[in-house]
Amino acid sequence: MISNIESTVVSTRIRLARNLADYSFPSVLHSAKQAKEIVRAVYDAASGARAFKLYHMGDLSDNVAQALCDDHLISAELAANKKYGAALIDESGGDMQEGKFSIMINEEDHLREQYIADGLCLPRAYGLLAAFDGELSRQLRFAFDAQLGYLTACPTNLGTGLRASVMLFLPALTRLRKMERVVREISRLGHTVRGVYGEGSAAEGFMYQISNEVTLGVTEEYILSEVQRAALELVSLESQARKSLREEDETGVRDECMRDYGILRYCAKISFEEFLQRLSGVKLGAALGFIRVRDFRALDALAARARPANVGLLSDGALTAPERDVLRAELCRRELAENTEG
Numbered sequence: 001m002i003s004n005i006e007s008t009v010v011s012t013r014i015r016l017a018r019n020l021a022d023y024s025f026p027s028v029l030h031s032a033k034q035a036k037e038i039v040r041a042v043y044d045a046a047s048g049a050r051a052f053k054l055y056h057m058g059d060l061s062d063n064v065a066q067a068l069c070d071d072h073l074i075s076a077e078l079a080a081n082k083k084y085g086a087a088l089i090d091e092s093g094g095d096m097q098e099g100k101f102s103i104m105i106n107e108e109d110h111l112r113e114q115y116i117a118d119g120l121c122l123p124r125a126y127g128l129l130a131a132f133d134g135e136l137s138r139q140l141r142f143a144f145d146a147q148l149g150y151l152t153a154c155p156t157n158l159g160t161g162l163r164a165s166v167m168l169f170l171p172a173l174t175r176l177r178k179m180e181r182v183v184r185e186i187s188r189l190g191h192t193v194r195g196v197y198g199e200g201s202a203a204e205g206f207m208y209q210i211s212n213e214v215t216l217g218v219t220e221e222y223i224l225s226e227v228q229r230a231a232l233e234l235v236s237l238e239s240q241a242r243k244s245l246r247e248e249d250e251t252g253v254r255d256e257c258m259r260d261y262g263i264l265r266y267c268a269k270i271s272f273e274e275f276l277q278r279l280s281g282v283k284l285g286a287a288l289g290f291i292r293v294r295d296f297r298a299l300d301a302l303a304a305r306a307r308p309a310n311v312g313l314l315s316d317g318a319l320t321a322p323e324r325d326v327l328r329a330e331l332c333r334r335e336l337a338e339n340t341e342g
Contacts, residue, residue, distance in 0.1 A: 002296050004239045007287035009120040009231065010167040010207065010300050013072065014129045017152045017161035018111040018136075019143040025153040026084065026106045035084035035106055042105050043088060045139040049132060050101055051092045057085035063318075066309035072116055073100070078107040099125065101132065108153045111136075118297055120231060122164055122224045130220070149216065159216030164223050166231040169300075171206040171284045172241035173234075179208075182237065190214050191230050205276045205303065210234065246288060257285025261340070264332045269325040272308055275332065279303055282336075292341040302335050 019025060020041065023034055039054075046052050057065065057079055065079040068087065078085045090101040099117030113136070115129040143151040149159035157163070173179050183193045194209045210230055212223045245253055260281030264270070270278070283299050285291040293299065304310065311324045311331070319327070 002287060002289075002293075004235050005120055005232075006296050007283070008169055008235045008238050010169055011072075011116055011118050012121045012125050013114060013116040013163075013165045013167070014122070014125045015163040015165075016111075016113040016129060016133050017109045017150065017157040017163070018113065018133070018140075019151055019153070020110045021141045021143045023110065026081075026108065026110060027153055029084065029106070032084070038110055039086045039105050041140060042103060042111060042136075043086075045136050046088050046103060048139075049135045050090055052088035052101075052103070053091045055087045055089060057087070058082040063309050063312045067307075067313055070307045070309050071304060073102040073114070074104055075107060075112075078104045078112075081106060099128065101129070109157070118300075120166060120228070122166070122228050122231075126162075126164065126220065126224055155216075156213070157215050160218070160220050160223065162215055162220050162223055163211055164227045165209050165211035166227060167207060167209050168231065168234055168238070169206055169280075169283060170208055170234065170238050170241075171280055172245050173238050174206050176241050176244060178237075178241060182234070186210060186230055186234075189226065189230055191227065205280045242284075242288060253288065254285070254290045257281045257288070257290050261285060261291055261336070265336045265340075267329045267332065269322065269329045270332065271321075271325055272306065272328065275306055275328055276303065279306075294339050294341065298335065298339045302331070306331055 020038060023029065023038055029035055039056075043052070043054050055068070060068075060079070065074070068074045068089070069076055069079055073089055074087045078087060084106040086105040088103040088105070099115055099121075102114045102116075104112040104114070113129060113133055115125050115132075117125055145151055150157075150161040152158055152161055170179065173182060186193050190213055191210055192213050194211070195204065195207070210227065212227050215223070260278040264275070264278045264282060279299065279302065282291060283296075286293045286296055286299065306328050308324055311327050312319050314327055315323075
């Protein structure tokens with residue numbers, strides 16, 4: 001039986017914003033020499049702790065850069081910084097169930113340390129990233145003020161520099177048109193609700209990201225506990241909304257979900273937009289028990305692999321949109337056959 005948390009919480013991400021004390025913030029950094037010094041200093045400090053691979057944004061193809069964005073390892077803003085931007089990606093072999101480290105260099109701040117993992121694991125994720133941050137701080141001098149805490153380019157990150165976020169799948173609340181009220185209530189608690197890729201992005205596939213807004217004047221433990229509390233409240237509200245959906249029209253909802261499954265299971269080609277819509281129906285069907293899956297989290301992994309940039313990485317050469325649609329359909333057929341029963 002799939003638990004409410006497993007079928008609602010997609011992933012946890014912890015991010016720490018840091019700047020080096022001896023350099024200007026990236027927005028006013030106009031020296032290529034200094035930008036390279038920052039990259040080298042961060043790489044030298046980080047590579048002693050984990051097996052990172054260094055990516056210079058100016059050296060990446062658009063497809064690879066987009067794939068890293070799709071996987072939440074870098075931001076679109078960093079990808080666009082071809083001149084000074086770089087990233088360190090954890091290449092130690094772990095998957096998202098174990099968690100993955102990455103560091104964005106010369107984005108809005110000199111460092112954006114990140115740890116992302118499947119499921120709801122805020123304390124564990126923070127503990128791992130905080131330990132890594134401690135190792136970096138022994139070799140790098142971070143900009144810090146006794147009153148203001150860690151100094152950051154944006155005032156909203158001052159203090160702890162901590163952004164704790166949880167990605168949630170909320171189809172029933174969305175379908176019942178309750179998300180607007182939920183977002184208002186979450187905002188009153190000092191949190192924000194955004195789309196899949198943060199501020200200004202859409203909640204595609206009924207996916208929403210909840211995170212803390214306040215970083216100054218509070219402790220890291222307080223931030224983690226409040227985001228955890230809000231995430232669990234959303235899990236509860238979504239569970240109630242799913243029950244309401246089922247009570248109102250079980251046959252109709254089942255029919256929609258099974259049709260979505262049938263199309264993904266047997267399609268010959270499919271666009272990413274249609275794929276995402278259909279997969280949301282399959283996930284809802286699995287959460288409600290209409291579709292039996294061996295591993296619910298594999299459906300979220302499929303969503304990531306089916307994005308255009310990641311599908312493009314399956315081929316050595318450039319793919320046209322129709323070719324990507326054919327490969328995506330093959331991926332859907334194979335993975336759903338392996339992951340569903342009956």
